[in-house]
Amino acid sequence: MDNEALLEINDRESSQVESVPRFSLQMLLAWVAITAGLFEFWRETHPRLDNQVGLMLGLTTIRLTVWSLGLCGLGFRVWWWKHERKIPWQPGHWLLCLAGCLGLLEILSVLSDAAFWRVDPFPGPTGFWIQTNFHYLFSIGALVVVWGVVIFAPMGKAWRLAILPLALQRTLGLGFQVAFSMFGIIINPSTGSVATILLWTHGILSLISPIPIMFLAIRDVATKTPQRDWMHWVGVAAWILLVLSPVVANLLFPLML
Numbered sequence: 001m002d003n004e005a006l007l008e009i010n011d012r013e014s015s016q017v018e019s020v021p022r023f024s025l026q027m028l029l030a031w032v033a034i035t036a037g038l039f040e041f042w043r044e045t046h047p048r049l050d051n052q053v054g055l056m057l058g059l060t061t062i063r064l065t066v067w068s069l070g071l072c073g074l075g076f077r078v079w080w081w082k083h084e085r086k087i088p089w090q091p092g093h094w095l096l097c098l099a100g101c102l103g104l105l106e107i108l109s110v111l112s113d114a115a116f117w118r119v120d121p122f123p124g125p126t127g128f129w130i131q132t133n134f135h136y137l138f139s140i141g142a143l144v145v146v147w148g149v150v151i152f153a154p155m156g157k158a159w160r161l162a163i164l165p166l167a168l169q170r171t172l173g174l175g176f177q178v179a180f181s182m183f184g185i186i187i188n189p190s191t192g193s194v195a196t197i198l199l200w201t202h203g204i205l206s207l208i209s210p211i212p213i214m215f216l217a218i219r220d221v222a223t224k225t226p227q228r229d230w231m232h233w234v235g236v237a238a239w240i241l242l243v244l245s246p247v248v249a250n251l252l253f254p255l256m257l
Helices: 003-016 025-045 047-051 054-082 091-119 125-133 136-152 157-183 193-208 210-223 230-243 245-256
Strands: none
Touching: 025 054, 025 091, 054 091, 054 230, 054 245, 091 125, 091 136, 091 157, 091 230, 136 157, 157 193, 157 210, 193 210, 210 230, 230 245
């Protein structure tokens, strides 16, 4: 194939690449509907939600809001893919869809837990152990998704590395939970230097995990290259809010009581 034919193919492919559609009223209504449905689902499956105040209410509100944004973004990307629209992925798109995947896995975890207890409300020792630990499969699934984005997502290395602290933090956190829940192992700093290092590492990762994303976002704003669309910025903002949800809830929601 000669050079002219190759150039013609490249021009044809580049002309088929689309940008993200402008934010519309339909998109806003879709997000509102998903948010309302998710809040109602959470209220029905968590009877104590109406009695939550302060920090816990703030955490729940922030996470449900971000998950609904992520589910909406995930739905948009699936819709565009289904209709063969070649819309390039930007880093914020990955972050938004990642938040949606985490929210979806959390919803599936709640549904499976409710189904287990409805089918067998009085399980034996083995059944009780399975029912109380089955949700860890979804936690592992969430971890696989996060690491999948870190390792395989076709975006800049800086953006993938920016998600790495959160991936490490979630890995350590899940390890602590599994060790305690399944094997009764309590990670106590007084028991040895290894436990102390692990706990300190988890705490440090929790503190620094939003910083790389914020730095990259500020860099993009300052340099204005490459061009970012609205979905990218929604994804970046949603991800930062999700990572900082304990801090934001602790600062804002006590003031609203």
